[in-house]
Amino acid sequence: MKRLLIATGGGDCPGLNAVIRAVVHRASQEPDWEVLGSIQAFNGVLSEPTEVVRLDIEKVKGIHFQGGTIIETTNKGGPFAWPVKDKDGKWSYVDRSDEMIRKLQVMQIDAVISIGGDGSQQISELLYRKGLNIIGVPKTIDNDLSSTDSTFGFQTANQIATEAVDKLVTTAASHNRVFVLEVMGREAGWIAMNAAVAGGADVCLIPEMPYNINVVKEALEKRFVRDRGFAVVVISEGARPKGGHMSVQENDEVGYANPKLGGAARRLIHELKEAGFKHDMRETVLGHLQRGGVPIAYDRVLSAQFGVKAFEMALAGDFGKMVSYQHPKFVAVPLKDAISKPNLVTHNNALVKTLKGLGISMG
Ligand code: F6P
Numbered sequence: 134m135k136r137l138l139i140a141t142g143g144g145d146c147p148g149l150n151a152v153i154r155a156v157v158h159r160a161s162q163e164p165d166w167e168v169l170g171s172i173q174a175f176n177g178v179l180s181e182p183t184e185v186v187r188l189d190i191e192k193v194k195g196i197h198f199q200g201g202t203i204i205e206t207t208n209k210g211g212p213f214a215w216p217v218k219d220k221d222g223k224w225s226y227v228d229r230s231d232e233m234i235r236k237l238q239v240m241q242i243d244a245v246i247s248i249g250g251d252g253s254q255q256i257s258e259l260l261y262r263k264g265l266n267i268i269g270v271p272k273t274i275d276n277d278l279s280s281t282d283s284t285f286g287f288q289t290a291n292q293i294a295t296e297a298v299d300k301l302v303t304t305a306a307s308h309n310r311v312f313v314l315e316v317m318g319r320e321a322g323w324i325a326m327n328a329a330v331a332g333g334a335d336v337c338l339i340p341e342m343p344y345n346i347n348v349v350k351e352a353l354e355k356r357f358v359r360d361r362g363f364a365v366v367v368i369s370e371g372a373r374p375k376g377g378h379m380s381v382q383e384n385d386e387v388g389y390a391n392p393k394l395g396g397a398a399r400r401l402i403h404e405l406k407e408a409g410f411k412h413d414m415r416e417t418v419l420g421h422l423q424r425g426g427v428p429i430a431y432d433r434v435l436s437a438q439f440g441v442k443a444f445e446m447a448l449a450g451d452f453g454k455m456v457s458y459q460h461p462k463f464v465a466v467p468l469k470d471a472i473s474k475p476n477l478v479t480h481n482n483a484l485v486k487t488l489k490g491l492g493i494s495m496g
Contacts, residue, residue, distance in 0.1 A: 135166050135243045137447055139188065141202040142174035142211070142253035146272045146286030147428035148436035149202040152248050154193040155440025161190055163448065169242070170204035174253070175212050177204075178233055178240075185240070197433055200426045209388030211256050216388040224387050234265055244447040248272050250284070251472060252390070254455060258468040261453040268446050269455035269468055270439045274424055277321040280471040281457040285439060288431045290317065290423040291327040297419050298332025298365055305363035310413040311353055311405075313366045315398035317423050319391070320379075322478045324423070325369040329493055330484065335364040336494045338401070340371035340379065341478040344496025346404045352494035353405070357412055368401055370394040438463055 139156060141149050153170065160166040168188040171177035177184035186192070186204065196203055210216050212233045214226040237245070244266045247257045250273035257269045271278045274290035294316045301312040314334075318324045322339020329337035336352050338344045349366070356364040371379045371394055380396035398416040405414065428436065435458065442456045442463040454465035478485060488495060 136169060136241055137166060137244045137246065137444070138169045138171055138178070138185070138237065138240075138242045139204065139246045139248065140171040140174050140177070141204055141206045141272075142247060142249035142256070143206065143208045143272065144250070144274075145201050145206050145424055146274050147200050147289040147424065147426065148285035148432040149206070149248060149272060150193075150196040150199045151428060151433045151436035152270055152272075152285065152440040152443070153188065153203065154197050155437040156246060156444045157188050157190060157193045159441045159444040173205045173207045174249070175233060175256075176207060176210075178236055179212065179215065179229055183236070183240075197437070198427045200428070208252070208391070209386060213256060213259060214388065214390070226388075230260060230263060234260070234263055237265065244268065244452070246270060246443045246447065250275070251278055251475060254278070254468055254472050257455075258453070258472055261468060266447075266450070266452040267468075268443050268452060269471065270443050271455055271457070271471070274324065275318045275321050276323040277319060277475045277477065278471060279474055279476040280455065280466045282460050283435065283458055285432050285436045286424070286428065287323065288435075289427075289429045290324050291331065292429050293423050293426075294324050294328035294367070294419060295331040297417065298328050298334055298367060301365050301417060302332070302363075305365055308413065309357075309361055309363055310415055311364045311366065313368055313398040313401055313414060313416045315368050315370055315395075315416065315418045317419070318369045318371060319394065320371050320475065320477060322369045322372070325367045325372075326478065326484050326488060329367040330487060330491065332365065332367070334367045334493060336366040336496065337488055338366065338368040338372040338397075338496050339478055340369050340373065342480070342495055343373050343375040343377065345375055346408050346496075348494065349401070349496045350405055350408045350410045352496075353410060353412070360412070362412075366401065368397050370397050372397050372401075374404065
């Protein structure tokens with residue numbers, strides 16, 4: 134009997150369960166494979182007692198359209214930075230990766246599928262270098278992983294953000310207001326750009342292209358004639374003015390490594406007021422609504438394709454690689470390439486040209 138362990142790491146994302154189900158279904162076609170799931174990323178393996186569940190056809194029944202992950206996740210700590218509290222109540226971090234690999238040997242795990250974003254795949258690569266038979270599956274609403282045409286969850290986030298723009302347009306028009314919609318994406322502007330094009334926004338501000346507040350003000354003023362008019366701005370949480378920084382919130386959660394972004398919309402409204410913009414403005418921060426709930430059909434299909442391919446890579450012993458969608462194929466790319474640089478928006482990106490062609494100001 135061969136054993137495969139699945140872990141879901143980092144922020145959750147629509148489609149995680151569809152990947153898990155696909156792996157289990159494909160594995161069930163082989164006579165000698167058993168699939169297990171580690172609860173809360175690799176914490177389940179490292180916990181005492183271990184928290185690992187058996188994943189069979191019964192367990193994954195009907196989960197392909199459920200949001201979240203049935204094996205839970207975490208975006209804090211991990212095998213290389215496990216938080217421990219000392220006697221004085223101070224937290225420090227220890228490397229438990231060797232211990233984890235030994236535990237996996239004792240558990241007779243032959244292969245690991247790690248479903249996660251850039252942080253999780255960095256961990257996958259380090260574990261691979263230590264000898265673990267690991268395969269990555271690219272997850273994130275941010276779509277900031279390179280080496281794949283798309284990550285799963287991204288299109289669902291685009292859909293949710295677009296529906297938010299649609300809704301804000303009607304209330305903005307009724308009140309002759311400007312609405313500023315803040316969307317997720319960390320350092321990548323993909324969700325903002327997609328929602329701006331699909332929803333017909335007037336301004337789209339992304340982290341990769343710091344904005345000039347006077348250019349934004351001018352674009353918005355053009356949408357008003359004698360105090361009548363409205364506009365919608367889609368702003369990435371990581372957007373910043375030229376020469377400025379990203380808006381970062383305080384965060385005292387132990388083991389949380391990333392800056393907690395937030396406040397870009399509020400800051401933009403403040404800057405517009407300071408610059409003399411006179412019309413009414415409101416902000417909407419979409420937040421985790423972009424990550425919760427059911428995956429759209431596109432993401433369910435992409436997740437299923439990733440899951441089947443990941444298992445087939447395990448079967449073939451193709452480790453140290455991440456499943457990648459390179460239309461129309463699903464291929465295996467080395468994890469080290471997948472994490473070598475993030476997938477960020479460039480000035481000559483086709484979607485940037487589309488935004489400009491539509492007259493959407495990027496500040
Ligand atoms: O990486 C996914 C993401 O949703 C980002 O877009 C966002 O900045 C972050 O995670 C939020 O993380 P948390 O769930 O820890 O608040």
